[in-house]
Amino acid sequence: MNPSLPAFWAVVPAAGVGARMAADRPKQYLQLGGRTILEHSLGCFLDHPSLKGLVVCLAVDDPYWPNLACAGDWRIQRVDGDDERSGSVLNALLHLHAQGADDEDWVLVHDAARPNLSGDDLDKLLSELADDPVGGLLAVPARDTLKRVDKQGRVVETVDRSVIWQAYTPQMFRLGALHRALADSLVADAVITDEASAMEWAGLAPRLIEGRADNVKVTRPEDLEWLQQRWSNRR
Numbered sequence: 757m758n759p760s761l762p763a764f765w766a767v768v769p770a771a772g773v774g775a776r777m778a779a780d781r782p783k784q785y786l787q788l789g790g791r792t793i794l795e796h797s798l799g800c801f802l803d804h805p806s807l808k809g810l811v812v813c814l815a816v817d818d819p820y821w822p823n824l825a826c827a828g829d830w831r832i833q834r835v836d837g838d839d840e841r842s843g844s845v846l847n848a849l850l851h852l853h854a855q856g857a858d859d860e861d862w863v864l865v866h867d868a869a870r871p872n873l874s875g876d877d878l879d880k881l882l883s884e885l886a887d888d889p890v891g892g893l894l895a896v897p898a899r900d901t902l903k904r905v906d907k908q909g910r911v912v913e914t915v916d917r918s919v920i921w922q923a924y925t926p927q928m929f930r931l932g933a934l935h936r937a938l939a940d941s942l943v944a945d946a947v948i949t950d951e952a953s954a955m956e957w958a959g960l961a962p963r964l965i966e967g968r969a970d971n972v973k974v975t976r977p978e979d980l981e982w983l984q985q986r987w988s989n990r991r
Contacts, residue, residue, distance in 0.1 A: 761882045762862050765852055765931070766801040766810040769844035770794055770868035771818075771837020776976055783974055784868040785820045789987045793974055795826055796871030800878055801864070802831065808861070811851055812868075813837035813844035842938050842948045849935045859932025862891070865951050866926040869974040872983060873926070877967040881928055884965050891929035892963030893952050894971065895921040921964055924971050927951040929962070 770784050777783040784794035794812075801807050810832045814821050821827055821834070835851045837844040845865055852863070864881075866873065877894055885892050902915040927950060929937075934951060937958040941948050948954045952962045974980050
């Protein structure tokens with residue numbers, strides 16, 4: 757284990773159905789390079805020597821997970837997912853607490869449909885945030901001109917892209933702080949789209965760590981097609 761990198765838990769919420777993919781199964785179980793998207797998304801963590809354990813949040817009636825080779829990996833624990841990402845992650849954090857994890861332990865939450873995370877980006881995130889008082893996330897600066905529109909789809913203004921970043925994952929926070937932020941924001945019925953937004957709601961300022969732009973999330977068919985083409989070119 758690299759002594760300069762902190763040990764961490766990983767949480768992968770994977771209870772969604774990915775309706776925009778219009779596939780015959782949840783998008784995390786679609787094939788990419790001979791394995792499912794979910795297996796690739798888990799693999800970067802399972803290959804890391806600083807991993808303490810991984811929690812995957814799955815639909816209660818998920819019929820696909822038991823057929824994956826990694827389902828029998830002793831480092832992976834399964835918990836029930838929720839209709840919302842925040843609820844799934846909260847279930848995972850409660851499970852880690854029940855297993856004896858400490859409030860000060862680092863937890864990395866990663867999208868189930870983000871299969872192209874590089875080991876270098878993971879190490880960079882761990883290294884840069886190892887002593888950070890809040891934590892943070894991988895992100896990419898906006899590259900295109902951005903427009904704000906009205907309800908009719910007409911441009912209201914051009915947004916200064918120099919201060920706009922795209923939020924990626926993993927997102928890395930202390931277990932206790934993230935647990936409190938998620939639980940309190942859910943009670944308040946706040947709009948929470950990722951772990952960083954829960955921490956922001958709690959009054960904290962997560963740090964952005966620039967990562968690779970190809971750490972894409974598979975949301976639409978063209979995302980998967982792009983990754984398939986990219987991976988085929990590697991061979």
